[in-house]
Amino acid sequence: MSHGNAIQETGMFGLLAEFSSAQALVDAAEAARKAGYSRMDGYSPFPIPAMDHALGIRNTRLPWLIFAAGVTGCLAGFGMQYFASVIHYPLNVGGRPANSWPMFIPITFEMTILFAAVTAVFGMLIINGFPKHYHPVFNVSSFARATSDGFFLAIESSDPKFHEEETRAFLNSLSPVEVSDIAR
Amino acid sequence: MATHDPNKDERTEAAKAYAPYAPPPVLAPGETLESITHRITSIVLRRDTPNGWILGFLLSAGVMGLMLLSIVWLLYWGVGTWGNNMPVAWAFDIINFVWWIGIGHAGTLISAILLLFRQQWRTSINRFAEAMTLFAVACAGLFPALHTGRPWFDYFLLPYPNTMRLWPNFRSPLDWDVFAVSTYASVSLMFWYIGLIPDLATLRDRVVNPVARRIYAFFALGWRGSARHWHRYEKAYLILAGLSTPLVLSVHTTVSFDFATGQLPGWHATIFPLYFVAGAIFAGFAMVLTIMIPVRAIYGLHALMTERHLQNMAKVMLVSGLVVAYGYFCELFYAWYSASHYEKFMMVNRTLGPYWWSYWALILTNILIPQLLWSKKVRSNVFWLFFVSMSINIGMWLERFVIIVVSLHRDFLPSSWAFYTPTKWDFGLFIGTMGQFMFFTFLFIRMLPMMSIFEIRTLTPEAQVKEHHH
Numbered sequence: 044m045s046h047g048n049a050i051q052e053t054g055m056f057g058l059l060a061e062f063s064s065a066q067a068l069v070d071a072a073e074a075a076r077k078a079g080y081s082r083m084d085g086y087s088p089f090p091i092p093a094m095d096h097a098l099g100i101r102n103t104r105l106p107w108l109i110f111a112a113g114v115t116g117c118l119a120g121f122g123m124q125y126f127a128s129v130i131h132y133p134l135n136v137g138g139r140p141a142n143s144w145p146m147f148i149p150i151t152f153e154m155t156i157l158f159a160a161v162t163a164v165f166g167m168l169i170i171n172g173f174p175k176h177y178h179p180v181f182n183v184s185s186f187a188r189a190t191s192d193g194f195f196l197a198i199e200s201s202d203p204k205f206h207e208e209e210t211r212a213f214l215n216s217l218s219p220v221e222v223s224d225i226a227r
Numbered sequence: 228m229a230t231h232d233p234n235k236d237e238r239t240e241a242a243k244a245y246a247p248y249a250p251p252p253v254l255a256p257g258e259t260l261e262s263i264t265h266r267i268t269s270i271v272l273r274r275d276t277p278n279g280w281i282l283g284f285l286l287s288a289g290v291m292g293l294m295l296l297s298i299v300w301l302l303y304w305g306v307g308t309w310g311n312n313m314p315v316a317w318a319f320d321i322i323n324f325v326w327w328i329g330i331g332h333a334g335t336l337i338s339a340i341l342l343l344f345r346q347q348w349r350t351s352i353n354r355f356a357e358a359m360t361l362f363a364v365a366c367a368g369l370f371p372a373l374h375t376g377r378p379w380f381d382y383f384l385l386p387y388p389n390t391m392r393l394w395p396n397f398r399s400p401l402d403w404d405v406f407a408v409s410t411y412a413s414v415s416l417m418f419w420y421i422g423l424i425p426d427l428a429t430l431r432d433r434v435v436n437p438v439a440r441r442i443y444a445f446f447a448l449g450w451r452g453s454a455r456h457w458h459r460y461e462k463a464y465l466i467l468a469g470l471s472t473p474l475v476l477s478v479h480t481t482v483s484f485d486f487a488t489g490q491l492p493g494w495h496a497t498i499f500p501l502y503f504v505a506g507a508i509f510a511g512f513a514m515v516l517t518i519m520i521p522v523r524a525i526y527g528l529h530a531l532m533t534e535r536h537l538q539n540m541a542k543v544m545l546v547s548g549l550v551v552a553y554g555y556f557c558e559l560f561y562a563w564y565s566a567s568h569y570e571k572f573m574m575v576n577r578t579l580g581p582y583w584w585s586y587w588a589l590i591l592t593n594i595l596i597p598q599l600l601w602s603k604k605v606r607s608n609v610f611w612l613f614f615v616s617m618s619i620n621i622g623m624w625l626e627r628f629v630i631i632v633v634s635l636h637r638d639f640l641p642s643s644w645a646f647y648t649p650t651k652w653d654f655g656l657f658i659g660t661m662g663q664f665m666f667f668t669f670l671f672i673r674m675l676p677m678m679s680i681f682e683i684r685t686l687t688p689e690a691q692v693k694e695h696h697h
Contacts, residue, residue, distance in 0.1 A: 069692050086453055090457040100454065100455055106462065124397040149406070156474045157413065160471075164467065191433070
């Protein structure tokens with residue numbers, strides 16, 4: 044049996060290192076990635092764009108999803124008006140064409156925006172896995188500072204390179220404020 | 228490992244030399260992550276409620292009661308309780324609708340357009356302005372909904388499969404309005420809410436009261452500030468800003484189509500979309516200042532909402548006000564250049580007719596008084612700024628009165644001319660919606676962080692991170 048499985052049995056989610064500044068967190072994440080860790084995450088009270096590179100986060104596919112939703116909204120908006128005015132209930136008003144498309148543009152536009160915006164919001168929430176009111180990192184009492192002035196790096200026990208003592212020693216070498224166990 | 232010293236002055240020599248001429252900072256020097264978090268959350272998390280808040284809240288609840296009374300009376304008797312009649316079939320209801328929805332536009336402008344332009348000064352005012360948008364749209368939507376006469380049938384406005392096989396008239400600007408305003412309300416609400424999520428998590432982690440903690444935790448959705456979440460969050464927020472920008476411009480354009488597609492002199496003008504949108508920005512910034520100036524003084528938020536914010540808002544008002552003035556000039560020009568008898572008469576009637584006072588009061592409050600903003604002394608004096616903002620609030624209401632009532636009361640046929648007088652229920656509903664607006668504003672100030680904490684954190688020197696390039 045490998046050492047990794049033994050840790051799984053003890054029920055540990057991983058190790059959490061707290062850092063004193065955003066710069067220290069980015070530097071630590073960079074070092075951890077270079078040391079070969081991959082299953083890890085940074086936690087900070089505000090977005091740090093440099094973390095994307097430090098953790099090796101790839102660009103999200105969210106923009107394509109939003110684009111597709113916008114195109115759908117556009118077609119649905121125009122299609123609804125076309126269906127109503129040309130197919131389902133054509134109304135001859137002074138000989139004007141049933142498909143008076145310039146008149147359909149405002150609603151088509153609003154529907155495009157509505158579909159895209161709903162997808163942007165709910166797509167972001169769903170891909171992020173929200174709502175998720177329980178997560179093991181919340182078990183660390185100092186983690187409450189992650190939403191005010193604390194900067195954290197968690198290396199998870201599912202990482203193939205994770206070894207409780209070696210990883211702890213590695214995190215301690217990055218001059219953290221403290222390193223805590225994350226109970227599952 | 229490179230350590231970062233936040234106190235070290237890393238500006239170039241040129242930047243230091245120009246420092247005395249640089250604009251005031253968007254964040255007072257010496258603010259830290261903890262001090263910002265404390266400043267904003269302590270307004271919400273203090274255990275005692277200030278007496279001034281209770282007084283203001285009860286007062287606005289009372290005025291909101293007037294709104295509810297006016298609505299009940301209207302539903303009981305019908306639209307006849309209002310002063311609307313032929314030929315002035317659109318009056319207070321549409322004036323107030325356009326006035327409120329225009330006020331709402333500043334919120335989206337500040338949160339979306341200024342974000343795209345990377346204007347950092349928006350961060351301390353965007354949350355408040357977005358909340359203002361929502362409350363203003365809630366007030367605005369009430370008027371056309373009630374004006375339909377039988378509001379319990381308002382769902383007829385929406386396209387839904389029905390046994391009557393009927394559709395709304397998609398060729399009508401009034402139906403475009405339904406789509407524009409409801410999309411605007413939904414997108415504004417979502418934009419405001421996702422902006423709040425990280426701050427709700429901050430409140431969740433700081434609040435003592437267990438019930439309040441559960442409520443904040445519920446709405447924070449389990450936010451934990453993960454770098455992967457921030458990545459998608461920032462992307463979604465930016466795209467949402469990009470979507471809101473054309474949306475907000477389209478909403479007041481559509482509102483202006485309600486008039487511009489009509490053939491009535493005084494409505495039928497191509498300048499309408501431009502000057503309605505400019506007027507919305509003008510009115511919205513005036514309302515943001517009207518509310519933020521007292522709130523800033525009462526809660527001592529000078530460190531986060533600096534003189535720079537007031538100055539910049541004043542400048543935006545000045546510019547958008549000049550576009551509005553250009554719109555008024557164009558109307559005069561059209562009346563002359565059209566060589567149309569009716570257009571010319573409309574302008575003579577507007578300036579010298581029975582409602583002459585409303586036109587000249589409009590010119591005074593909306594064009595002449597805002598010119599005070601050219602002076603830096605006025606822009607940096609909160610009392611003068613408040614005075615100018617109040618003047619614009621009144622002026623923008625008068626503008627819609629002039630466009631709607633004064634154009635309608637004397638149209639093509641002299642036999643149908645009439646005079647319009649609002650009833651006490653017109654005033655009751657209008658003043659009542661101000662109560663509703665203030666009621667929600669008071670609740671918002673007490674229960675939610677009125678400034679975006681996480682965005683202000685990014686303005687601190689601590690947040691400046693040097694990226695590794697390999």
